[in-house]
Amino acid sequence: MEQIHFNQLKETLNHKTLPNGLKVYILEKKDFNKTYATFTTHYGSVDNHFVPLGKDDKVKVPDGIAHFLEHKLFEKEHGDVFQDFSKQGASANAFTTFNRTAYLFSTTGDVEKNLTTLIDFVQAPYFTEKTVEKEKGIIGQEIRMYDDNPDWRVYFGLIANMYKKHPVAIDIAGTVESIAKITKDDLYECYNTFYHPSNMLLFIVGPVDAEKIMDLVEKNQAGKDYSDQPPIERFFDEEPQEPANKKEVLHMPVQTPKCYMGYKEKRPQRSGRDLLVRELSINLLLEMMFGKSTKNYEKLYEEGLIDPSFSFDYTEEMGFGFSMIGGDTTDPDTFAERISEMVNEFKQQALNEEDLERARKKKIGSFLRALNSPEFIANQFTRYEFNDMNLFDVIPTFEELTVKQLQDALNDHFQDSQLTVCQVKKKQS
């Protein structure tokens, strides 16, 4: 077992890659009551075009299938695994993102038993036509719930604006129509392709003994018969650099309109250190442009264009990337104009060193605060690892970012040609 020490943070991470390819990470947190574990496959809603394991030809599967699979993996011949966890004093859950599906539990009781349940249930699929049909009603209501949520609609509406070919534009849960087509055979095909241990990562954080836990996982995996799997072939159609749509307006029964805008990344192919530098740079720049201590924030607030719902973020993963700025606003058109003016104005000035240092400190403090949460550590560590980055490099990387790196990111990312806007306006009834 390898031990990685992060001295400044006073943390030690234990790691091992098992013979079947599974990556296991354990972080001891002796003061906590809770142990949190995630078992994640590098497979999400965008992986809808691939060569199934053991086949020669690529297939396209129905929208929403990764999320559907996530729901169905909990059901077994003996019943629902949720119940097994709660009998063992753990609460289980799962979520699907664009490129990950994570299964998780938290417990203050029997960690070893619950961990075994987690690994075993994810590694033993049981899909039948009957249970697949039953789930369509439940997921149908989940989709409807999000359809009524204007924050969700405007966020995903903005992403859909950006992408013409890339499946990130498709709703993670699919649509009522697309999930109607899903069969148990589709689920097995996706499962067999994407749930091999070599495509997965297990993270455990809590008051555990790392050696004992590693031993348990190793024995568990040694008892299962996995043959080596060739690399998964995933296909993505070529995506144009510019956004597919410059503007979209959704009409919904709301009292306060919403406006989100974002810059589509031209070359979202980074990974490892390049990606880390990129993400942190753009996030730092956004903080310098629109953080609460900036002139811009003050002006926008005074002009009545923003309220506390205002936020911004940058994210990038293999094949897609974007910044986004938005929130509730009484005047979505003026909001869009003002934000884009402010970005252009910021680009024309030299970066102010004092503002940079302040934003840097703020970002470092926020990251430390986030590390209070075992959930944050496990989920984000996994996301970083799948993109060949290390979560614990965030603080040193923030400290090292140079004015030149920031200037380059600023000029490269924030271009008018890449800008797109999505608004929710009041439906006239």
Add this chain to the structure above:
Amino acid sequence: MTLVDHHVADLPGMTLHTIETTKYKTTSLILQIKSPIAEEEVTKRALLPYVLQSGTERYSSSKELRGALDGLYGATLGVDLSKKGEYQIITLRMDVANEKFLSDNTPLLDRAFELLSQVFLKPAKENEAFLPRIVQKEKRSLKQQIESIYDDKMRYANKRLIEEMFEEEPYRFNVYGNEQEVDQITPETLYDYYQKVIKEDEIHLYAVGDVSKDALQELAKKHFVFPADRMEPKRTSSAGKQRVDEVKEVFEEQEVQQGKLHMGYRTYITYSDPEYLALQVFNGVFGGFSHSKLFMNVREKESLAYYAASRFESHKGIIFVMSGIETNNYEKTVKIINEQLEEIRNGNITDGELEQTKAMIRNQILETVDDSTGLVEVLYHEVVSRHKRTIEEWLEGIQNVTKEQIRDVSKKIQLDTIYFLKGRGE
């Protein structure tokens, strides 16, 4: 060893709670300011924390104040409003990095205490009024926040249920106040109200982190200096009807894809009552978890919904049930929900359900106290209810709840109001 190292000290003007722990990389300071919900004050009280966090004597604009916080390694300042029983509570929270984890060793905690105390006790003002430009901005923002409840249909349906169910009680007011009253507030009237708050409200400061209690006490004494004429805080007793004669059914139509069903029950049991623990287990069997009767029957058996759950309010003694369903499944869903309560009244609780529920509640309590916000929330129950229950007593009490006690509790519970937000044209 106890689960939480909680010390309480009475300082002039406020009570200090210190919790020493090495769990976190930051130190949290949480100020809880409590007063009974009052019709003529509810909107002013909602506006006040937003005005306070917008400027101090020294940093007279939000921009300057935020700049000072950023300089302290991104110390965060946040405000929150909540309703607990008959009280409307203002929370001011500051969270600051523990210097131990930084390569730079500037002392941050002293400055954080100072800033938080200034936000509360030395606000930006001129003469005997808040700054008009701040008040005006925050009035607009508050109105927008009140409006945005309408846009989130789950929150909207919950707000409407509460308005209907507590028509005659102060609890009906939303914690953000009334939109129509915002315009009437002036920098002067708000400042007058603020004077009353610092003189009359019950104030508790919680400090959680890897810092000794003596050091925390020194800092609190040094920075929190209250006016000398502080009064004894006001208490109020629970006001509410004691019997439901007829279930009230309220329907509303909007252009939504999914109907939102919200049901309100009176339990007549609050945090300080001996049956409180049995009520908590009842709620777990009924709808608190994914093994509960509501989830198993409404979702798993009938595929009517994605969510079907219940939750309870500890100080008002009420239970809310909520589920998102197709509009034409209204009657079917209400019937199934009623049947689940009836099952418990008839004593139909399996050993498995009981044990699972207890294990989940135990887990929930222990997990909650791992998080500083959750921990303070738990400890603050004692302040609101004036009833002491340590975490250890709580855990043990849950373990001892019997099926008979749950059945007795279920017989006291009465459905009061059903609110249904339905889709149009179905």
